[in-house]
């Protein structure tokens with residue numbers, strides 16, 4: 617796992633603020649976060665051994681990292697201090713569970729190719745290498761090239777969105793996008809979605825990505841499920857399980873952890889998609905991120921109820 621770590625503050629509001637509007641929050645919660653840390657914690661909760669690089673700064677917020685990693689059962693040797701500020705995220709969650717957030721990456725952007733190279737032995741002993749875009753392009757490109765060159769699958773969630781470079785796409789096995797990210801990428805690589813919308817355009821986007829090296833495209837549609845396109849052409853649709861959402865923050869991270877956990881356990885994409893959807897669904901029923909990450913027993917119980925034909929054993 618490459619990055620990221622942030623101190624995350626979440627304001628609970630009646631509804632998300634409009635541009636120019638000031639709202640009073642009914643509550644605020646601070647917890648360690650960052651998409652890299654969240655996915656690492658989610659994988660660990662699912663019983664997967666995790667190692668990697670977690671960048672922090674040298675300010676007072678850096679002290680949050682060690683207890684956070686300990687609490688989630690992650691090795692504290694993952695922590696890499698850099699001079700400057702630790703990343704900070706600020707989010708809003710409305711009473712309908714919807715969220716929006718901004719992240720200042722701070723030290724996460726200081727993770728370098730050299731640091732990644734110094735961890736090459738760890739990369740080469742991994743079952744999968746994962747990254748998101750709360751870190752810079754260089755460490756992602758370096759780690760993915762080392763992994764892919766050795767036949768190790770890689771998973772990228774380019775969030776917050778920027779266009780992945782050709783170097784990164786060429787070394788990406790699995791690309792996980794939400795709707796906003798998929799629309800942005802579609803516009804750049806395959807033209808705007810037609811009348812069938814993003815779901816129908818997923819195959820064209822997957823083909824364009826496949827030509828650049830990406831083997832599997834996953835687009836999440838929140839409460840409308842996910843579409844998985846294998847090899848640029850084979851489509852699997854994963855339905856969303858019906859739950860009452862109270863807080864969607866971290867749902868994408870829980871989904872990614874579930875998908876990766878299924879993949880490294882050697883499960884078929886159908887089963888990995890179900891585990892991912894169950895993790896995302898369980899997460900949105902709970903406030904906060906870290907306490908919402910499900911364990912295998914919770915995923916199994918959930919699937920026995922919501923997908924009895926194919927429960928996780």
Ligand SMILES: OC[C@H]1O[C@H](O)[C@H](O)[C@@H]1O
Nearest residue numbers: 622624649650651705866
């Ligand atoms: O994906 C949600 C996460 O993104 C931001 O990094 C926040 O830390 C939050 O936990």
